Amino acid sequence: MYTRQVAFSSDKNSTAKKISVFDTTLRDGEQTPGVSFTTVDKIEIARQLSDIGVSVIEAGFPASSQDEYATVKAIVAEGLESTICGLARSVKGDVDRCIDAGVDMVHVFIPTSEVQRTHTIRKTHEEVVSITGDIVRYARDHADKVLFSAMDATRTDLPELMEVFKAAVNAGATAINVPDTVGVATPTSMKSLISALRKEITCTIDVHCHNDFGMATANTISAVEAGADQVQVTVNGIGERAGNADLACTTMIIESIFGYTTGIKTTRLVETSRMISRFSGLMVPPNWPVTGDYAFSHESGIHAQGVLEHASTFEPGIMTPEMVGHRRRLKLGKHVGRHAVREMLNQVHIIPDEEQIDAIIARVKQIASKGKKITEQDLYEIAETVVGSGAHSRFIDLIDIAIMTGNHMIPTATVRAMVNGSEKVCSCTGNGPVDAAVRALIGTVPRHAELKEFNVSAISEGSDAIAHVALVVQDDKGQLFDAAASGDDIVLASAEAMANALNMVYRNGTDNS
Numbered sequence: 001m002y003t004r005q006v007a008f009s010s011d012k013n014s015t016a017k018k019i020s021v022f023d024t025t026l027r028d029g030e031q032t033p034g035v036s037f038t039t040v041d042k043i044e045i046a047r048q049l050s051d052i053g054v055s056v057i058e059a060g061f062p063a064s065s066q067d068e069y070a071t072v073k074a075i076v077a078e079g080l081e082s083t084i085c086g087l088a089r090s091v092k093g094d095v096d097r098c099i100d101a102g103v104d105m106v107h108v109f110i111p112t113s114e115v116q117r118t119h120t121i122r123k124t125h126e127e128v129v130s131i132t133g134d135i136v137r138y139a140r141d142h143a144d145k146v147l148f149s150a151m152d153a154t155r156t157d158l159p160e161l162m163e164v165f166k167a168a169v170n171a172g173a174t175a176i177n178v179p180d181t182v183g184v185a186t187p188t189s190m191k192s193l194i195s196a197l198r199k200e201i202t203c204t205i206d207v208h209c210h211n212d213f214g215m216a217t218a219n220t221i222s223a224v225e226a227g228a229d230q231v232q233v234t235v236n237g238i239g240e241r242a243g244n245a246d247l248a249c250t251t252m253i254i255e256s257i258f259g260y261t262t263g264i265k266t267t268r269l270v271e272t273s274r275m276i277s278r279f280s281g282l283m284v285p286p287n288w289p290v291t292g293d294y295a296f297s298h299e300s301g302i303h304a305q306g307v308l309e310h311a312s313t314f315e316p317g318i319m320t321p322e323m324v325g326h327r328r329r330l331k332l333g334k335h336v337g338r339h340a341v342r343e344m345l346n347q348v349h350i351i352p353d354e355e356q357i358d359a360i361i362a363r364v365k366q367i368a369s370k371g372k373k374i375t376e377q378d379l380y381e382i383a384e385t386v387v388g389s390g391a392h393s394r395f396i397d398l399i400d401i402a403i404m405t406g407n408h409m410i411p412t413a414t415v416r417a418m419v420n421g422s423e424k425v426c427s428c429t430g431n432g433p434v435d436a437a438v439r440a441l442i443g444t445v446p447r448h449a450e451l452k453e454f455n456v457s458a459i460s461e462g463s464d465a466i467a468h469v470a471l472v473v474q475d476d477k478g479q480l481f482d483a484a485a486s487g488d489d490i491v492l493a494s495a496e497a498m499a500n501a502l503n504m505v506y507r508n509g510t511d512n513s
């Protein structure tokens with residue numbers, strides 16, 4: 001099973017086992033401290049989740065507030081392909097709010113572990129069994145799909161858990177969920193729990209794993225191995241405390257390693273991850289699997305040489321960057337080697353001889369060992385000093401830039417630049433000063449170029465911090481270029497980074513008209 005290689009989910013054999021993806025970014029994901037999506041954000045996120053093939057979207061907890069109720073109702077009104085689910089405590093009022101909001105699926109939950117029963121709802125096991133039967137029956141009288149969760153299932157005594165689940169199934173639950181509410185399961189314990197339940201429960205078995213010990217995805221996968229049919233995930237693994245299992249990682253393990261199907265359009269995983277980073281304000285660490293910036297980046301010489309020859313040498317192979325909507329990148333740093341440097345320079349038509357390559361690498365390593373980040377632009381400048389004048393002629397050089405901005409005016413930038421030997425001036429307005437500056441710079445060059453990604457981070461602390469701007473520009477042929485610049489003025493650093501990107505666009509193309 002572990003060596004199976006699949007190209008894309010849509011290529012899957014139609015007999016492949018289907019695992020449903022239940023996304024709870026809008027409910028548990030929003031329980032991340034500090035995260036609050038607006039109704040407009042939630043509708044846009046729900047559309048994206050539905051478009052990429054999520055089976056069930058948990059849109060929210062309608063009884064928690066009037067706003068939440070209205071948002072869930074608005075998501076239902078979108079008429080999306082995905083099943084829309086609402087969460088409810090085991091009380092009729094909560095279930096009524098779900099029904100009134102028009103959800104397709106009601107998700108009722110009740111604590112079953114002794115610690116939670118005693119200290120949250122103050123009920124005995126027998127009372128929990130009885131409430132479960134009553135509430136599931138009530139929900140089922142009003143909804144076709146009822147998911148029942150035994151909260152803190154993984155800390156519940158197994159015979160008691162089985163009894164609660166059976167009460168739910170007998171009352172009409174269409175699916176049962178096994179939450180590892182405080183993330184204490186291990187892959188082994190999860191496997192044995194799901195195997196035991198699978199023997200006696202015939203309806204859909206769903207799992208919801210938290211990441212307190214960093215095992216949410218591993219535990220979810222173990223549950224699938226033991227026979228679970230549905231996985232609860234969030235985009236970027238956001239959620240209460242340390243979060244939940246990550247949608248992208250879980251999907252790719254199920255698809256690429258197990259060879260099952262999820263119905264997820266995996267080529268849209270990176271785009272979805274970035275969307276949630278934007279709306280949640282929580283950036284994915286660059287080394288995050290699948291969707292992180294460095295998931296397919298290679299810095300060390302030995303890896304880069306292997307990957308240039310055959311990508312599967314130092315990548316999984318069964319998961320390529322294209323499969324998840326990512327890009328393979330060679331990175332410069334202390335561990336870089338000749339093959340990578342030669343490739344990066346050749347791409348922009350700089351052809352150093354072997355001796356010059358040695359000199360360039362020595363310089364790169366010297367700078368990198370001082371802890372400095374090296375961009376492609378730095379590499380070209382180093383190459384110029386080694387290879388000689390003309391190796392790195394810049395197509396565009398920023399001469400000066402003037403910005404007007406304020407609370408009662410449209411931000412406007414005027415840029416003067418030397419473009420292919422002649423001076424050009426362009427003024428543009430934008431959403432903000434950075435947007436205006438970037439647009440004005442693009443306006444000075446003849447070919448179409450589009451800003452695709454923009455990232456700014458502070459290198460030092462305080463309001464006088466040095467800003468590092470990293471961006472990605474797409475040329476008129478669809479090719480992407482990464483560029484960066486740093487400085488104490490965020491607008492200037494952005495304009496410099498854009499000028500660096502445009503130089504790469506023109507250096508790479510032969511047609512500079």
Ligand SMILES: CC(=O)SCCNC(=O)CCNC(=O)[C@H](O)C(C)(C)COP(=O)(O)OP(=O)(O)OC[C@H]1O[C@@H](n2cnc3c(N)ncnc32)[C@H](O)[C@@H]1OP(=O)(O)O
Pocket residue numbers: 028031061063064065088089090091109110111120121122151181240
């Ligand atoms: C593991 C999870 O992620 S579960 C989902 C957690 N999500 C949330 O809590 C977000 C939404 N929650 C809220 O907006 C509020 O907590 C509300 C509206 C649901 C309830 O608010 P309040 O009435 O102020 O109660 P509060 O939140 O302080 O306490 C929770 C109450 O729900 C009860 N409760 C908790 N879980 C359940 C359950 N599954 N079934 C029935 N009652 C429950 C508790 O016993 C407590 O009741 P009490 O007031 O009689 O002591």
Ligand SMILES: CC(C)C(=O)C(=O)O
Pocket residue numbers: 028109149151152177179180181182208210
């Ligand atoms: C409501 C349930 C599924 C939950 O979020 C949990 O137990 O963590």
